[in-house]
Amino acid sequence: MMPQLFGVDAGAYAVDAAAAFTSAFTVAPLIAGIDQAIVQNASGRSTLGQSLASSFKMMVSKPHHFVMQPASLMLWGVYGGTYVAVNWVTSICDAKDATALERNQMKFGVVSSVNLSLNITKDKAFTRMFGTGLARPVPLPTIAAFGVRDSLTVFASFNLAPLVGALTGAPAASQLVCPVAMQFVSAPIHLWGLDTYNRPGQTSASRAAFINTEYVKTALARCGRILPAFGICPLVNARVRTTYHAWAGTLPGLSSKVRVCTCMYIYIHEYRYICMYLWTYVRLDIMVLTNR
DSSP, X not given: OOOEETTEEHHHHHHHHHHHHHHHHTTHHHHHHHHHHHHHHHHTSSOHHHHHHHXXXXXXXXXXXXXXXXXXXXXXXXXXXXXXXXHHHHHHHHHHTOOHHHHHXXXXXXXXXXXXHHHHHHHHHHHHHHSSSSOOOOOHHHHHHHHHHHHHHHHIIIIIHHHHHHHHTOHHHHHHHHHHHXXXXXXXXXXXXXXXXXXXXXXXXXXXXXXXXXXXXXXXXXXXXXXXXXXXXXXXXXXXXHHHHHHHTOSTTOOHHHHHHHHHHHHHHXXXXXXXXXXXXXXXXXHHHTTO
């Protein structure tokens, strides 16, 4: 018998981790391109459109090079780690028969802590890689702004979305809409953090003018970034996690025949879903590159 922690087998934790990193890999390259564009636009090194076009061109023409870039690998680590935390919390809550309130509290506390630490580390690296001037330490106000921004997104994705889904009877739509809508609230905080790093010592009026100028396109770009990260990836992760547990035989209460049928059903739907999602973005890439 495998060793257990918090009532969950070690094998189940391994399956959860594998599912998390598989799911994160489907969205990490796209998020990396958008993140890079937002930081370069805020620093003045490139416009949002130019940076996105450059990233998407490389994503289509040399995908093997793009996914191996430090930016893509960092994003894979950020969201792989985030969804490991999501899956482990889910497994522990299932084992303990946790209430909905307990699940929400654990997910917000644990996932926020993991996502904040990973995202802030990534943001510090991106700010130095794609910001202006010589690389220098990221100031505490910038780190704090990134932390508030990510807390709002995690809350919208893992706490607000299930609540809205239960009230509206549309859980999938709520998962897609809630974290995206939150970006219109958090975009000014994100811009303020970037501007604090790129232009230290500016007045409040100067920062407000910068935020006002960059707000709309940054909010829309962050919507495009958050949709795969916290809208689509949770849905993909749930499917992949169930599939992997079925393959590994860690789904409780399933006979071997039922397990095989469940595995085949989820496998077909999971990969159809992922392929449709990837094709949508390839079409968008082509439109951008051909200026249509």
